[in-house]
Amino acid sequence: MTAETATRPLKVAVIGNPNTGKSTLFNALAGLHAHVGNYPGVTVEKKVGQLHWQGATIELIDLPGTYSLSPRSLDEMVSVDVILGQHPQVGLVDAVLCIADASNLERHLFLVGQVLDTGVPTILVLNMWDAAERRGLHIDVDRLRRKLGIPVLVTEAHRLKGIDALRSALVGELSPPPQPKLLPPAFYQECDRLADYLQQQGLESVPWYLRERLLLDVGGTVENRYVGTGDAGLSDYLGAARERLRSRGFRVPASEAEQRFQWARQLLSDVVAAPAVQRESITDRIDRWLTHRVVGLAVFAVLMFLVFQAIYAWAEPLMGLCEAGQEWASGQIESLVAPGPLRSLLVDGVVAGVGGVLIFLPQIMLLFLLIAILEDCGYMARGAYMMDRVMSTFGLSGKSFLPLMSSFACAVPGIMATRVIDNRRDRMVTILVAPLMSCSARLPVYLLLIGAFIPAQSYLWGRVSLPGLVLFAMSTLGLLVAIPVAWLLKKYCFPGEVGSFILELPEYKWPSPRLVLYRMYDRGKAFVQRAGSLIFATTILVWAAAYFPGDHTEYNRLNAEVDALTADLPVDEEGNPMSTPRLEAVEAVRNAEGARLIRHSFLGRAGQAIEPLVIPLGWDWRIGVGVIASFPAREVVIATLGTIYSLGGDVDEESEGLRGALRAAEWPDGRKVFNIPVALSLMVFFALCAQCASTLMIIRRETNSWGWAAFSFGYMTALAYAGALVTYQVGMLF
């Protein structure tokens, strides 16, 4: 590069079709130190990596995998803007690194042709060279280089082959590529006329490539952008221009594809020599079993069960470790800090907040480890292929299956997994219905209420128990509701024709350990950095609302007394401490004081203020407070109910005390608060509500919009309220 650019980093945009090993190559070039962020207003992730080579610094900007540079959405437009140096967050780009699959060059040259049309210096990388060799392809790279007039390099990214040569090429002399001008002359004449027209309209700054796109993409994002800038005549002008092209034998949009593929075929005619007879590949043989009517579905079911099991059960010990760490930290703080607001903030706010973030990490890491393996070996596409029929009945595609299934364990990793869905509308709908799946945090709430209120009857000679039946009904309720919700969202919020579903089924290969581990690390890091701080902040806010403005001196004194009494309890013959009447009496007073404090806290007042709203659901204000307090996470409702029913905070869904307290709770007029309809209405509410700050924060992060997070909260709360209302009112009829 020239002297003046040597002082600043070279900016290189990395683009390529999906399944070209682009991520592996990016990591091989830039190492693991990529900076991940968002472009404003779109769901595209901005990933930037740096590398130093021969004294130069190169900044690599990873663009999403794409088959073309014909933007149909704002997300796709990001790539075009970055390459053209028009993206304000990236600035001028020095070169484009275009990655193609060596074994599938003809199709991938479509994108290469469009990149060359942008006029930005381009390096073509033929990756997966080994796959091409295995298929017996001979590619004359020198000839391809001469014909294209740009540097062409060969790599095997997963084995780190050819990486250094590529780095050297990046810092080498780069010049604008010869534009292939592969469309007919009539088209380029029309481009020039359009340039004159744009100049008259004061739009002379529209780059050459976007002028092409204006003519070629009917109703495309480029057209919408410039028509939107106030030039009403442009739309008519383009219509007329396309008509002129048609009359000269160039049909928009079909002809562009024909011409580009014809160009690719001609270019490769004396470059690639393929063996005459294509042998049946290993992939074909594997596919015969893995997509088999019976065997294929059975293997899929087993694999999905394993994935589910992993996030549901295998993550358990790690999550237990997080909880143990949390308890240990609380204990440490309690021994160091005197009782008071600071201790409460540290223990119930900070430690609980950090714990609330970390508790998700094992699930996220495990899920992404498995997803990365399934994706990288090529199986994920087969899963989507087999499940597409099911998902298409409610307007989604096969790619939504895994994210939704993962959401049965936890919506947070489930929503993060929607990145495999390339169709934006499908992805948004999947994100928005994922929190309806019955996640593991709802289970404790169901277990508590079922244990306390659902009679243990059984039917069919003891095979089916009523509690089990209710648990099953609650777990499937969300899924059943998700079907019409997805359908409605698709129809009203993301309208548009059913896009054609085309999915590439890549060759099977061994997953690359580097890439798999990197994905797992990357997702975990993204979660902690982006969602973590917000989850943390929410926990602190709810803590503050429950703590203030009460005077806690009496409570702290009673607590200290309980601790002192517990410390020198008499022991029985087996060495177990025995409770004393004195301890029980002090505990009862302390718990009553705790309940009084929460009743007078901001949270308690809010609960009492909304009582008229929750009475139609059969709830009293205490349940209302429990529900509000569970905003950070659903299972928090159990601890809050414990406090508010004077049991202290240390209760779980198994504790007899809490069950008894719920059964005994009364309205001021002496009626019992809880009966079966109330318990069911509360369960239905939790089945459908969005009381999970982590989920909402991850929706914000993945959609890059607070609006969609608010929308999720709003529609789910409305559904939950309506569901609980109907449950209670209908239940009271019997």
Added chain:
Amino acid sequence: MGLLPGEEVEVLGVAPLGDPMAIRVGGTRLALRRRDAARVALIAAQPAVSTRASLSSAAATT
């Protein structure tokens, strides 16, 4: 990623539940729904397994 006029299409199979079908175009395996596949006009080639796409109205890139 379009199907283009004149390309040879080989049907590899149908998904277990009967909907998307797997085809090979060029060196790529693609899955597409019957609804979309119906928009591709085919002329049978010599061997019964492979068929030749002609006159494809679905010849657009996605």
